[in-house]
Amino acid sequence: MIVLAFISALPLAAQAPAENTNAQAATVEAVQIEAVGTITGQGTTGRIAKFTGTNSIGNSIIAESSSKIGIGIATPSSKLTVQGSATNPMILGNNTGSGAGVQGMSTGGFGVIGKSSRTGVQGICTGSVGNGVWGSAPSDTGVFGSTSTGRGVYGNATGSGGVGVFGQSSAGNGVEGSSPGGTAVYGNGILGVFGQGNSGGSGVYGNSSTGVGVWGDSGSSDGVFGRSTNGTGVHGMANGVGVFGEAGSYGVIARGSVGIYAAPTTGNTIAGLFGGNVQINGNLTKSSGSFKIDHPLDPANKYLYHSFVESPDMKNIYDGTVTLDEKGEAVVPMPDYFSALNQNFRYQLTAIGAPAPNLYVAQKMTDNHFKVAGGKPGMEVSWQVTGIRHDAYARDHRIAVEEDKGKERGLYLYPAGFNESKGKAVGPTGKLFADQSPNLENVASSQ
Structure with a gap:
């Protein structure tokens, strides 16, 4: 039984001061205790009591154990543990001012898990500006998500101009994804993943040991889009494939003053390798050219190379053989x-099997054919004709033989x-060496 009482102060009579002193009379108050009611009840050790009625108490849902507070749990595992089942939020922080609704802070671990x-x-942001979830760290991870089978961090923007996940860094990685076997960063939306990095950092950085x-996956737009004002829009580096693009139409699209720039890390490696047909809707400029095939006589052990035939003109070559008629003449037809x-x-004629000193072009190219004469009846003649292209593209894009x-x-x-x-060296390779002065292998390994 608990007795509820209150204390009242009642004055007592003043005592006279002692003799031969100048002290003033003092007033002493007596304390009187009056009982006004009785409260009954019982509880469990460690549970915080609460009023269960006007004159009764019992257990609340709050417990204290080992200097830890639990709500809905008798043995809390953290300084504050809340446990239960609810359709609404278990913990709600509502701040009508400019501060945070809920803030978690830690000097060595995670602020909020x-x-x-x-x-x-x-995190849900209902305003026109703001962030659903915002994380900031001076030297570590602003927002960290980990999962065994699902998504470590998932961002969803329903508006036409929203961003599902936005990462920004002044020196480190705006968004970093790491997966031992799955997808490090997965984005799906108008902007699936958008990252912006300043001062040498990475807008989006992804790292995976096996995956x-x-x-980037998009139904109608860009799976992965990279843009940079001074650096590299998308940079891929790997022991295997640095950048891999696969699509029903275009695997990789690049656009810029130099759409795609590729450089080998050493002099014996290859800047670009294409395993199929290559189409170039423009001029192909090169220092040399050749074909490379398995050697016809030893295909398992050797390659065979031949160089291109070069010309200062946009020249086409046609050749063949023709047999002269009974007059020692022949008409050579060309494609329509x-x-x-x-x-x-230009024409070249060579008699086969016997000399033909009088062999000549009797009629130049007319209606896509020319005429040969001056040989012996039945003689076989080898011919070659060259022509300079004058189609629409060639007329507008003549090769400048010499250029400053x-x-x-x-x-x-x-x-x-x-x-x-x-x-x-001309191009980005020369700039790398001129600006940083190491060899290209070190430049690549430092990225």
Whole structure:
């Protein structure tokens, strides 16, 4: 039984001061205790009591154990543990001011951890500006998500201009995904994943030991889109495939002053490798050219190379053989597109089997054929005709045989051939060596 009482102060009579003193009379108050009611009840050790009625108490849902507080649990595992089943939020922080509704802070661990069979942490922003979930860390991870089979971090933007997951970093990685066997970062939406990095950092960084570092999937737009004002829009580096693109139409699309730039890490490796047909809707400029095939006589052990035939003109070559008639003449037909494609024809004739000093072109190209005469009846003649292209594209894109280097003056396509350093190379490779001065292998490994 508990007795509820209150204390009242009643004054007592003042006592006279002692003799021969100047002390003033003092007033002493007496304390009187009056009982006004009785409360009954019982509880469990460690449970915080509460009023269960006007004059009774009992257990509340709050417990204290080992300096830990539990709500809905008798043996809390954390300083504050809330446990139960509810359709509404278990913990709700509502701040009508400018501060945080719920804030978690830690000097060495995680500020806030969310764990669930579905969504670990969910943030909803109802305003026109703001963030559903926002994480900030001076030197570590702003938002960290981990899952065994689901999504570590999932962002969903329903608006036309929203971003599902946005990562921004002044020096490190805006968004980093790591997966031992699955998808490190997966984005699906208008902007599946958008990352912005400043001061040398990465907008989006993905790392996977066996799976996909960064995977972009889009139904009608870009699976992965990278844009940079001064650096690299999308940079891929790996012991295997640095950047891999696969699609029903275009695996990789690149656009810029240089759409795609590729450089080998060493002189013996390959900047670009294509395992199928290659189409170039423009001029192909190269230092040399050849074909490479398995050697016909030893295909298992050797390759065979042949060089291209070069010309300062956009020249086509046609050749064949023809047999002269009883007059020692022959008409050589050409394809029906020949005159529409070519102009400025050149002829070569060679008699086969016997000399033919009088062999000549009796009639130049007319209506896509020319005439040979001056040989012996039945003689076989080898012929060759060349023409300069004058189709629409060739007329608008004539090859400039000699060209001033302009802004590339002092740089070289092949600096080693002129005893110049690699920093004098034309293009991004030369800039890397000129700015950073290591070899290209070190540049690649430092990225």
